[in-house]
Every structure is written in structure tokens, then in C-alpha cells.
Amino acid sequence: MEHRKKEKADYVVQSVDRALDILESFDFSAEELGVTELAQKLNLHKNNVFRLLATLEVRGYIEQDRKSGNYRLGIKTFEIANVFLHHLGLRRQARPILEELVNKCDETANLAILDGSDVIYVLMHETSQTVRIVLRLGQRLPAHCTAAGKVQLAFESADRLQLLFKDTPLRKLTENTIVSPEALREHLREVAKVGFVLDNEEFELGVRCLAAPVRDYSHKVVASVGLSGPLSRFSMERIEKELVPLVKEAGEKISERLGYEIGVVPS
Numbered sequence: 159m160e161h162r163k164k165e166k167a168d169y170v171v172q173s174v175d176r177a178l179d180i181l182e183s184f185d186f187s188a189e190e191l192g193v194t195e196l197a198q199k200l201n202l203h204k205n206n207v208f209r210l211l212a213t214l215e216v217r218g219y220i221e222q223d224r225k226s227g228n229y230r231l232g233i234k235t236f237e238i239a240n241v242f243l244h245h246l247g248l249r250r251q252a253r254p255i256l257e258e259l260v261n262k263c264d265e266t267a268n269l270a271i272l273d274g275s276d277v278i279y280v281l282m283h284e285t286s287q288t289v290r291i292v293l294r295l296g297q298r299l300p301a302h303c304t305a306a307g308k309v310q311l312a313f314e315s316a317d318r319l320q321l322l323f324k325d326t327p328l329r330k331l332t333e334n335t336i337v338s339p340e341a342l343r344e345h346l347r348e349v350a351k352v353g354f355v356l357d358n359e360e361f362e363l364g365v366r367c368l369a370a371p372v373r374d375y376s377h378k379v380v381a382s383v384g385l386s387g388p389l390s391r392f393s394m395e396r397i398e399k400e401l402v403p404l405v406k407e408a409g410e411k412i413s414e415r416l417g418y419e420i421g422v423v424p425s
Contacts, residue, residue: 173210176200176202176206176210177210177214180200180207180210180214180220181214181220181231183196183199183200184231189230190226190228190230191230192226192227192228192229193207193208193211193229196211196229215229215232217234218232218233218234219231219232219234219235221233247416248269248271248372248381248412248416249269249281251415251416252269252281252381252412252415255408255411255412255415256281256282256283256408257283258411259383259385259404259408260283260284260285263385263400263401265285265287265386265387265391265392265401266282266290266291266292266293266385266386266387267283267383267384267408268281268283268385269282269372269381269382269383269412270304270306270310270381270382271310271380271381272301272307272314272382273298274322275301275322275323275326276299276301276307277298277299277301277306277307277382278297278298279293279294279295279296279299280295280296280381282295285387287387287391289388290387291367291387291388293386299361300329300331300361302328302335302336302342303329303331303332303336303361305355305357305367305369305382306367306369307382308345308346308355308357308369309369309371309384310371310379310381310382311346312346312347312349312350312371313371323339328342331361332359332360332363334358334360336360353371353406353409354368354402354405355368355369355370356368356397357369359389364388364389365387365388365389366386366387366389366392367384367385367387368385368397368401368402368405369384369385370382370384370410372412372413372416373413373416374413374417375416375418375419380416381412382409383405383412385401385405
């Protein structure tokens with residue numbers, strides 16, 4: 159690792175390096191810093207520091223106090239850190255629940271996050287069955303025809319949905335794929351009511367998937383937990399009586415581990 163860092167040091171962009179030095183100058187003992195103070199601390203010319211601060215301020219990583227003229231970290235740094243903590247915590251908290259889910263039904267379980275009009279699978283726990291549905295970690299699939307995607311789209315606002323699919327036609331992958339925006343919106347309204355969704359050969363023939371939402375402490379849907387399998391094992395009767403309750407339970411358990419409290423309305 160240290161060797162790789164030394165190799166890549168030759169490719170460091172100086173202006174980016176200095177901008178990061180500025181961000182790292184703020185710590186628990188230095189909430190606000192002035193241009194002169196930063197220039198002295200980093201051994202840079204004040205004009206250089208000012209230009210770097212201006213760039214960071216435009217992007218939201220730095221804020222200026224209008225009274226003192228000093229600078230502090232902006233909201234964007236919090237947002238970036240929150241994304242890191244979210245994904246780190248989400249996978250860690252979900253892993254034992256996915257393992258438990260597979261132990262109960264011996265089907266492949268997955269955890270996915272929504273990214274625009276797609277879903278990305280970030281965690282997987284496979285079945286011991288010989289015939290299995292396997293998705294690659296990091297694989298990106300269209301949200302409108304996958305259980306993992308639809309159950310997250312169901313909790314997006316109408317404006318957000320319109321924006322997501324404004325310039326992205328709903329691709330027809332099988333005869334069961336929903337390609338009408340109106341029909342999809344109606345379907346998603348029903349999904350939001352029942353709290354789970356079934357992908358009935360909408361992405362791939364011979365495969366059924368189901369998923370439930372995962373919420374965080376603020377009640378926001380941040381991921382989905384689901385099961386995938388062949389029609390031979392995913393009969394509608396088994397899905398309804400066994401698999402849906404298990405998936406919904408797994409979604410609730412992961413949500414609780416992320417701070418979600420059922421029945422509590424966030425202030």
C-alpha cells in the first residue's frame with residue numbers, strides 16, 4: 159500500500175492537493191480560520207489561499223462568516239461524509255440480517271441502493287441451491303423492472319419520478335416489463351401501500367424477485383433488501399405465505415439497526 163502511494167505521488171495535482179490541505183486545516187480546535195492564518199499555516203501566498211477558498215466556497219465545501227470574514231467547513235463536507243458513513247454502516251448492519259434471511263429460506267438475498275433510474279447491488283448472500291440467481295456486487299440494473307428498484311422508487315416524490323424518467327424511456331426487457339409511465343406510477347402507489355414488491359419476470363424470464371424497503375433513522379428509504387430465485391422455487395403461493403413475510407421482516411430489522419423506530423414520526 160505504501161509503495162502504491164509513492165508511485166501515485168508523481169501524479170498529484172498541486173491545486174487539488176492544496177485545496178485538500180485547506181479542508182484538513184479545520185479540526186475540532188479550529189472551527190473558523192482566516193485567509194492570513196491559513197496562509198501562514200500552509201506556507202502559501204494569501205492570493206493563492208483566497209482563490210482556493212473561493213473555489214471551495216462556490217462548491218459548498220467552505221462557508222464564510224459575513225461578520226468575521228473567517229471561513230469554516232460548509233454543508234457539502236457533511237454531505238460527503240454522511241454518504242461515506244451511510245454506505246459503510248449500511249453494509250455492516252445489513253450483513254447479519256441477510257445471512258439470517260438466507261438461513262431461513264435458502265434463497266439468494268441482496269441489498270441494493272437507488273442511483274438515479276438504476277439500482278446498484280452492494281451486498282449479496284447466496285443460497286446453497288445448485289440452481290441460483292447470482293448478481294454481481296456493484297452491478298447496475300434498471301430500477302423500473304427490478305424488485306430492488308421498484309420498492310425504492312415507490313417512496314420517491316412524483317416530481318422526482320418525473321425527473322428521473324423524463325429523458326429515459328422505460329425499456330421493455332420481457333413481455334411483463336412495465337413500460338408505460340402512468341402504469342408504473344400506479345403500480346408504485348400500490349407498492350408503497352403494501353410495503354413490498356414482486357418482480358414477476360419483468361427483468362428476466364424464468365426469474366422472480368421480491369424486495370422490501372430499508373429505512374434510516376429519519377424514516378427515509380435508503381435501500382432495499384430482497385430475494386431472487388427461479389420460478390420452480392418461487393411459486394406465487396410460497397412467495398405470499400413464506401417469502402414476503404421474511405423479506406419484510408428483514409427490511410424492518412435492518413432499518414431498526416440504522417436507527418429507524420416503527421411508529422415514531424421524526425420531528
